[in-house]
Amino acid sequence: MIKFGEFIRTLPVPSSLHIFKMEPLRGHAILVLDPKMVFTLIDVFLGGSGKGTYRIEGREFTAIESRLIYRVVVMILTELEKAWQPVHPVRIQYVRSEINPQFVSIVGPNDLMIMTTFGLELEHFTGMINICIPYALLEPIKNKLYSGYQRDRLAIDKSWIRRFEAGIQQAEIDLVVELGRTQLKVKDLLNLKIGDTLVLNTEANDCLIAKVQGVPKYLGHSGLYGANKAFQVKEKISLHRNG
Missing domain, CATH: 2.30.330.10 (SpoA-like)
Incomplete structure (x- = not known):
């Protein structure tokens, strides 16, 4: 976990910041894409090799670039919603995007954030994807996160085992x-x-x-x-x- 203010200070300008909601949980969370990775993806989408070097500081995304980034963000959020289903079903809604970290004050600077980092490897580049969720947003379901998830997974596994055993019993052997x-x-x-x-x-x-x-x-x-x-x-x- 990290304080929100400390997290914001680590982000460059421009950044690829995407705010979303996880209904019915209250509050907002942030999806952060590595800006260098974003420019690499855009280059690949537009027919490039993804090998180039890109000047990031002081540069804003064009309308076409923003549209391409939005498509990637929607794909990530869709998979994130699926991943949450066994834990606590949520409906993830995209809210808006920002390039300046100062404009994403979703919580106070001293509030704790739970940050999950994923690495994305391309042929010529490795980038990072961060999902930052305020602790206060998850606090109402913290007991489920600590224990309920394991029970749910065990129940799913037992159901799968029963179906697997039934299928084996009908199999023909020599x-x-x-x-x-x-x-x-x-x-x-x-x-x-x-x-x-x-x-x-x-x-x-x-x-x-x-x-x-x-x-x-x-x-x-x-x-x-x-x-x-x-x-x-x-x-x-x-x-x-x-x-």
């Missing part, structure tokens, strides 16, 4: 029972014909392994069930089973 193995020379394999018998490495009473999606899961015996071949499960293979 279960393969391996009767045994043997080794052949290539010439013997090429000479195989109908009626030949292959001797496997298992005896008639040996337990067979049933594999689920290629993973050994069960031991049991082969047999018949009516007119169909069958597999009777004898035991489940432990994950820690040796061999």
Whole structure:
């Protein structure tokens, strides 16, 4: 957190300052875009490479530049509103933009601000986006911010887990029972014909392994069930089973 007066003194002129409301919470907050980043974005939007150097001091944004910046601001505020939905649903409304920090006195100079900083990386430039919300604006929901959010997230996670489990239970899987193995020379394999018998490495009473999606899961015996071949499960293979 930072005092509003200290925060304002760190901003250059011109700055890209955008005031917005978070209804039904009372008060205003500020979205601050790095001015160098703003000029870089404008250059890219207008077909430039974004590699140039820009003189910022004493320069105001043109009408076209302001319109392009507004589009970026609306996109950011739209995503911010979505991000708040699991915590406390708000309706974010854009109020106005300023380039002079002295004209954004939304609270007193000694009031505390909660500042969140995001880094934006472009191909040739890295800039910062700051979202500054007065502590007084969030104070009515501070208990929800401290504890309720975690409970809400846990409830959402449990609901997702139940749906995930239900989906898994309906999924089809492959279960393969391996009767045994043997080794052949290539010439013997090429000479195989109908009626030949292959001797496997298992005896008639040996337990067979049933594999689920290629993973050994069960031991049991082969047999018949009516007119169909069958597999009777004898035991489940432990994950820690040796061999």
